[in-house]
Amino acid sequence: MAKAYWIAAYxxxxxxxxxxxxxxxxxxxxxAAGGRFLARGMPARVYESGLDQRTVVxxxxxxxxxxxxxxxxxxxxxxxxxxxxxxRDFRIIEGVA
Numbered sequence: 001m002a003k004a005y006w007i008a009a010y011x012x013x014x015x016x017x018x019x020x021x022x023x024x025x026x027x028x029x030x031x032a033a034g035g036r037f038l039a040r041g042m043p044a045r046v047y048e049s050g051l052d053q054r055t056v057v058x059x060x061x062x063x064x065x066x067x068x069x070x071x072x073x074x075x076x077x078x079x080x081x082x083x084x085x086x087x088r089d090f091r092i093i094e095g096v097a
Contacts, residue, residue: 001061001062001097002062002063002094002095002096002097003059003060003061003062003094003095004059004060004061004062004063004065004066004092004093004094004095005038005057005058005059005060005066005092005093005095006030006035006056006057006058006060006066006069006070006090006091006092007055007056007057007090007091007092007093008055008056008088008089008090008091009051009053009054009055009088009089009090010053010054010055010056010086010087010088011051011053011086011087011088011089012086012087013054013085013086014084014085014086014087015083015085015086018081018082018083018085018086019082019085019086021081021082022078022079022081022082022085025074025075025077025078025081026075026078026079026082028074029069029072029074029075029077029078030058030069030075032072032074033060033065033068033069033072033074033075034060034061034065034069035058035059035060035066035069036058036059036060037056037057037058038057038058038059039055039056039057040054040055040056040057041054041055042054042055043055059095063092063094066092067092070092
């Protein structure tokens with residue numbers, strides 16, 4: 001079974017405090033659901049048409065596990081705290097087997 005990856009690129013952050021409150025809830029909720037943070041932060045270097053924006057990559061054992069993590073009560077609570085504090089490009093992709 002192929003692993004799955006959450007990739008979130010933050011286009012803008014309107015409320016740093018809300019993002020920090022979200023992170024305090026989201027991190028533990030995602031780890032409890034089997035997520036492993038592989039990368040998070042600003043790019044070390046940007047090439048071609050890349051954007052200099054905060055990016056987070058989280059690994060899961062499967063797409064089903066990644067979706068279940070997103071839909072979990074703990075992560076849904078984190079999303080409520082986040083509200084509209086950020087604009088981000090968020091996707092779940094299946095890894096190469």
